[in-house]
Amino acid sequence: MRTSKGFNLQINNSGYSYLVSFFAGLSLVFAYAPFSLWPIALLALLVWFTQLDQRSPKQAFYQGLAFGFGWFGAGISWVHVSIEQFGGMPLFVSVLLMILLCGYLALYPALAAWLSAKLSINKTVNLYFLPFVWLLSEYLRAHMLTGFPWLALGYSQIDGPFAALAPFIGEVGIGFVLLYFAVAAFKRIKRKQIRLTRIILLSSIVAITLTHNVSNIEETGENINVALVQGNIKQELRWDEAQEQNIINSYIDDSKGLYQSHDLVIWPEAAIPRIEPLAQEYLQQLDEQAFEQNSALITGIINYDPDSRSFFNRLVMLGKKQDGDKLGDYYYRNSNHYDKHHLLPIGEFVPFASLLRPLAPFFNLPMSSFSRGDYVQKNLLANNLNIAPLICFEIVFPKQLAANMNQQTDLLLTVSNDAWFGDSHGPHQHLEIARMRALEFGRPMLRSTNNGITAVINHNGEIIADIPQFTKTTLSTQVPLVSGATFYSQYALHLDKLLFLIFLISLIWHKFSFKKSNKYS
Incomplete structure (x- = not known):
């Protein structure tokens, strides 16, 4: 009234x-x-x-x-x-x-x-x-x-x-x-x-x-060619040992023609369903293949550290690191990697595990016993590009990105596997968050996912290219590089x-x- x-x-x-x-x-x-x-x-x-x-x-x-x-x-x-x-x-x-x-x-x-x-x-x-x-x-x-x-x-x-x-x-x-x-x-x-x-x-x-x-952000006039591979592996098959080789071969086959025409190729979170120490043969081959064609590959993988007996959700860089390299720079335990810091409760670690794990399968999901990487880590160096990465859930924590971004950072990268959430609005909200990070920090954002939504976002938070969910395909596009720093990135x-x-x-x-x-x- x-x-x-x-x-x-x-x-x-x-x-x-x-x-x-x-x-x-x-x-x-x-x-x-x-x-x-x-x-x-x-x-x-x-x-x-x-x-x-x-x-x-x-x-x-x-x-x-x-x-x-x-x-x-x-x-x-x-x-x-x-x-x-x-x-x-x-x-x-x-x-x-x-x-x-x-x-x-x-x-x-x-x-x-x-x-x-x-x-x-x-x-x-x-x-x-x-x-x-x-x-x-x-x-x-x-x-x-x-x-x-x-x-x-x-x-x-x-x-x-x-x-x-x-x-x-x-x-x-x-x-x-x-x-x-x-x-x-x-x-x-x-x-x-x-x-x-x-x-x-x-x-x-x-x-x-x-x-x-x-705006303090300006385009440099330089563009890079990037390719993001969306494997569309069903969630129930991702950790099936019988499907392990098929999944690895699928990503390798989908990427063979990409290195020659792209500066950077991105695979999603844990794309290789084999722990890093046991995947050396494939990683070395991929390293040489990308390097020989003047390209770089960043992929998700699970690392197991036998010294600490710990698992890490990891990104590794393969292929060309920077001008002047004579060989691919990858070797096991090299420093050019990123370990996820902010783990998802239940999905990646289980609080009170001894009490909860016996109760139901939900508390005993595959790969739910990770250890944290450091809060502050070096940018990945790939083909002369400095890349600040975040894995999946970490994209919702801007302070972590602020702590890891520096004046040399060229690109932001987030990889994910949203197959857990089916055809819901969760993956769309996840992409929306990535768009906000790109706008806040004034850098292009590459988002590579297992089953979508894979997208490339410019420094204004606008989607410049994406591909449909639930499809096995590749996103190929040019990304304009920028310089400058936003107020938020400096004082967030x-x-x-x-x-x-x-x-x-x-x-x-x-x-x-x-x-x-x-x-x-």
Whole structure:
């Protein structure tokens, strides 16, 4: 209904109110890939605010929980595919595990909503606090239990006007600005604090307009030819010993004609289904073959280190390393490799393994006992190119990329196997995240996957070439190289600290202003 103060759509019945928050969160799925309807994120927040505004801390917590449960229930429903189809779980158990996972993730927006009320002087939700405490809750979500920062708000804006902010403040900053913009729009609709909301809305529009036309990244005029091989190996066959030789031969055959016309050939995560010490014959042959044709090959493989008795999810470089080499540079335990650091819980390591592994096949998946590589590793050097790699899930951690990128980095690379998630929206969201990393760090991104979506992304976060999912084929394209550094790539590690400092200052000012107003009232 409409009153003299503007619109008031808050529902007093708690059950219906929570249902509105739940569906607001549920609708967020359409803001992300493959739907990519970015305005829905803003609309969903506005609807949620109608039920959240001025609630008590307890009520705010449950409003955040309802919103978060809808958000993640729809957004990461693709996890169910891997649990039910490949985890050996009955349907009832897989659904129960999904409910528990979504309930856990919903605790973070619930925490943000609770804090926005708890820190307020009058102990009701202060929406102006929400973007700041949201940062805290998202920071915790990205680090607790190794972290799961999937579906952060900023990713929903990769195709919208807010994306212009990415090279300056990254996805985290976009989420912050989006929330503040939504708060100001909500207050404006309610006709409250008109002057402040006008300042926030106008400053956001000005910032987006200015950053859209400002860039420190320039094309060098040099292009490289790259080929990405999509093997489309079914998940149930990837670690089948009877299929091992067929898989290796398939990738070798698909790549024979590529080296002569391409500077760089990329195979996906764990493309070679044989541990590195036992694959030396093939690796040496591939090394010589690529080198003789003035090309380089990067492939995923599993390494076993007999000294530490540890497995590593690895990328190795074969073929030409740099001008002046007389032979291929590959040999076992050479330094030109990358070991995955940020492992996926259950999929690559099992917490409390002695307790969980006996319970169900889901906790005993193939290759679920990896060790971590170092957090900071050297770029791969391939055919005179410096390449900063990330493997699969690591693409959602921008700080790790920031720690490993340097002034010499020419390309970003991510390899993956999304066959776990079938024909769901998970692989599309994964590609969306890779696009954001390319835009944030101002470098082309190569994304090679087992069954899609294999793609090449330019430094503006735009897909310049891709190939369909579930096809056995090769993506061949030219990639323009660039120079320069984005603001975000240089200061990404410090952005959240700055925003938290601003929040502390605003909180102190808020309490001081309240005391001062009481003193003179």
